[in-house]
Amino acid sequence: MQTEAPRINIDRLVNRIDTLAGIGAVAGGGVCRLALSDEDRKGRDLVARWMRDLGLAVTTDRIGNLVGIRSGSEACPPVLTGSHIDTVATGGRYDGSLGVLAGLEVIATLNEAGITTRKPLGVAFFTNEEGARFAPDMMGSGVHQGFLDLEEMLDIRGIDGRRVGDALAEIGYAGTEPVGSFRADSYLELHVEQGPVLEQEGFTIGAVEGVQGISWTEYRLTGTSNHAGTTPMHLRRDAGYVAAAVAVEARRLSKEMGGSQVATVGLTELKPNLVNVIAAEALLTLDLRNTDEKLLQAAEARLNEAIKRFASEEGVGVSSRRLARFEPVMFAPDMINLVEDTARRLGHSVKRLPSGAGHDAQMFAPNCPTGMIFVPSQGGISHNVAEYTAPEDIRAGADVLLQALLSRAG
Ligand code: GLV
Numbered sequence: 335m336q337t338e339a340p341r342i343n344i345d346r347l348v349n350r351i352d353t354l355a356g357i358g359a360v361a362g363g364g365v366c367r368l369a370l371s372d373e374d375r376k377g378r379d380l381v382a383r384w385m386r387d388l389g390l391a392v393t394t395d396r397i398g399n400l401v402g403i404r405s406g407s408e409a410c411p412p413v414l415t416g417s418h419i420d421t422v423a424t425g426g427r428y429d430g431s432l433g434v435l436a437g438l439e440v441i442a443t444l445n446e447a448g449i450t451t452r453k454p455l456g457v458a459f460f461t462n463e464e465g466a467r468f469a470p471d472m473m474g475s476g477v478h479q480g481f482l483d484l485e486e487m488l489d490i491r492g493i494d495g496r497r498v499g500d501a502l503a504e505i506g507y508a509g510t511e512p513v514g515s516f517r518a519d520s521y522l523e524l525h526v527e528q529g530p531v532l533e534q535e536g537f538t539i540g541a542v543e544g545v546q547g548i549s550w551t552e553y554r555l556t557g558t559s560n561h562a563g564t565t566p567m568h569l570r571r572d573a574g575y576v577a578a579a580v581a582v583e584a585r586r587l588s589k590e591m592g593g594s595q596v597a598t599v600g601l602t603e604l605k606p607n608l609v610n611v612i613a614a615e616a617l618l619t620l621d622l623r624n625t626d627e628k629l630l631q632a633a634e635a636r637l638n639e640a641i642k643r644f645a646s647e648e649g650v651g652v653s654s655r656r657l658a659r660f661e662p663v664m665f666a667p668d669m670i671n672l673v674e675d676t677a678r679r680l681g682h683s684v685k686r687l688p689s690g691a692g693h694d695a696q697m698f699a700p701n702c703p704t705g706m707i708f709v710p711s712q713g714g715i716s717h718n719v720a721e722y723t724a725p726e727d728i729r730a731g732a733d734v735l736l737q738a739l740l741s742r743a744g
């Protein structure tokens with residue numbers, strides 16, 4: 335006799351999302367839980383306690399990733415799900431947290447239903463997915479999957495000058511488990527779309543095809559500060575002007591290239607930053623993304639060349655530092671099909687689409703069958719305190735996650 339498939343408990347899941355969002359809460363319903371901050375520590379303590387309460391065997395590795403494993407009837411590599419619980423400084427309550435807490439909801443549902451899977455199931459949260467305090471982003475998953483070097487990452491300094499290794503130790507999450515001490519059977523992550531496509535086109539579930547490539551560079555421009563009233567325009571070495579020209583050129587070039595090319599100058603700092611003083615120094619970051627590696631390389635080369643030209647015309651010095659570089663990845667066709675078929679089976683509309691945002695899943699994609707499930711973001715808003723996903727959509731996504739994990743785990 336066919337028994338009814340278990341369904342997740344949406345009230346319990348939303349309650350966990352709201353409780354976690356209380357840690358580092360900021361005005362407007364958002365969250366500031368920068369990686370390895372005191373708020374991150376409190377969030378980690380809470381989620382780790384929930385993991386243990388659900389009976390998971392929890393380990394912390396040397397970059398601070400937490401993995402909770404639920405045994406299967408066979409000892410073999412686990413089917414893994416998860417995401418991150420760090421946020422940008424102006425973050426919402428769903429980015430990352432949804433994937434981790436939906437993973438816990440899957441475990442709670444299986445515990446209640448008394449279901450033992452053949453393969454073990456794991457729920458993980460990875461250190462510093464956002465990269466907002468320490469670059470690069472996807473740091474924990476990148477080290478876990480062998481794409482970033484552990485010692486190099488421990489030595490990275492954040493925007494506040496703190497070293498990753500010291501901050502990890504300070505919050506008590508410098509674990510002892512060797513990184514990547516296990517390989518996953520497969521990895522499936524639920525995440526909010528963070529863009530407008532699903533909502534605008536009326537779909538409940540996104541079957542993610544892959545993640546676009548990401549290139550982050552920091553430029554430091556050095557000119558000469560001087561009097562804003564007395565210095566003729568042709569005699570200026572204005573670092574602020576060059577920074578502004580770079581931002582304008584990044585926008586112009588990405589529009590000219592079209593397709594999936596996007597460009598953002600999200601951080602600028604001028605020194606001395608005063609109304610009547612020409613800026614002697616400018617610091618800026620350039621975030622370039624494209625689903626096509628060759629086009630991404632072309633955008634990098636063209637902007638780099640433009641920056642050098644603007645600087646040389648203004649007599650301004652330039653130095654640059656690469657903050658992050660990840661090539662585009664495609665997810666495994668089997669995993670994309672699994673998400674699509676599961677969504678349809680549960681009666682949800684589903685669309686295949688690429689991810690514009692970076693995700694821990696992209697680090698797993700080259701090493702094991704990997705996929706992602708998206709649910710709509712209201713107004714396409716994310717990295718903003720107003721980020722919102724309706725409980726009905728969360729329920730749909732978490733049910734697809736549950737059934738897809740059960741298919742993988744047997
Ligand atoms: C990470 O969330 C990114 O896409 O910047």
Ligand code: MN
Nearest residue numbers: 429430463693
């Ligand atoms: Mn995220």
Ligand code: MN
Nearest residue numbers: 422429464717
């Ligand atoms: Mn994010």
